[in-house]
Amino acid sequence: MADVLLDDYRWLTSGQADDLLAAAASSTEPIVQLTARLRRSLPAGRTHLILEQVELRRRAKQKFAHPERMFFSPVALEQATDEVLAGYKAERFGLAGPVADLCCGIGGDLLGLAPGRAVLGIDRSPAAAILASANLRCALPHEPSCGVAVADVLTLDLGSAAAWHIDPDRRPHGRRTTRVALHSPDSEAIDHLRSHCAAAAIKLAPAAEAPPHWAAEAELEWISRGRECRQLVVWFDRLARHAGRRTASILAADSRRTVIERPDARLPVSPRVQRFVFEPDPAVLAADLSASLAAEHQLAALASGIGYLTGDAAVVDAALSCFEVLEVLPLRVKLVAQWLRERRIGQLEIKKRGVSLEPEQLRRQLRPAGSEQATMLIAPIDGKAVAIMARRQ
Secondary structure (H helix, E strand, O other): OOHHHHHHHHHHHOOOOHHHHHHHHHOOOOHHHHHHHHHOOOOHHHHHHHHHHHHHHHHHHHOOOOHHHOOOOHHHHHHOOOHHHHHHHHHHHOOOOOEEEEOOOOOHHHHHHOOOOOEEEEEOOHHHHHHHHHHHHHHOOOOOOEEEEEOOHHHOOOOOOOEEEEOOEOOOOOOOOOEHHHOEOOHHHHHHHHHHOOOEEEEEOOOOEOOHHHHHHOEEEEEEEOOEEEEEEEEOHHHOOOOOOEEEEEEOOOOEEEEEOOOOOOOOEOOOOOOEEEEEOHHHHHOOOHHHHHHHHOOEEOOOOOOOEEEOOOOOOOOEEEEEEEEEEEOOHHHHHHHHHHOOEEEEEEEEOOOOOOHHHHHHHHOOOOOEEEEEEEEEEOOEEEEEEEEEO
């Protein structure tokens, strides 16, 4: 978001563009005609902003309930926390004292933190601050204690904050990195901020490599929603519920499930494929907590390092997908295709771990046809790839 566009962003968020945005969103014209019509009354830059905003609001439906009232930029939307996850995270902060949301972007986490709290969003990008301010104003017009400021977080004095949240830039040099030491601000700068206010939440990518001293004193929580691990949050001081341990939390529409690290948990390997096979949630896998989950339900690994678990009893747990095994076959196309034909399997879900193949290419070779459905779990067992034909529970 270049500074040269600041006046255009102010115009976009001021209300002057609302009618144009609504008309463009409802238009059925080809894009060339719509662009030409907008260009009759707008300069090229503002025409681009209108068209871009309509497309971004369409994409934002996956993250926000009312994106038609919000404002985005492409990169900021990609990086923004969705509102369900932001609300979940905000619960840890409580209502006491002011909260700072550093590197707030367009305000995904800020909107989760703002209700009932004094919150200040801070970003060094003036354009991001304009968009975040507009989103805060549209979503929470009656929260006078909330605002957005432009500042470099490295120069902040957090002494007046009761707690703070930060989303450091993972691409300060153009390419995404999982190394927190290369983020902006980096781990050393974040530690300096912690020396002024200990209650901190650090938002990272699920694959980020947290510094060892963080893992020793903080709670590292991987959070998933919709079977996708969305982020890793490092909780410090009073915000940590399980200091020094890893957790994996699964958010569903009507439930929440957290798996907590059991330091002494071991993951045995089963000598056979048992009646049921289980796939841990992506947050559990990202947090490397399969052993803790298996210990809780007396399950074993299907094979070493593969990720699938197995057991003789069904398990109902949001942290697991459960499959009842119908048959275990060598992974040979002709053999599997015959098995599918005999059972009239036309709806075939293909999942794989530990093997190199393209599921869609395999589907084309198998040519499933029929009214029945099944799941094929492919994994190496005793060094050979097998097809576990199963029924999702």
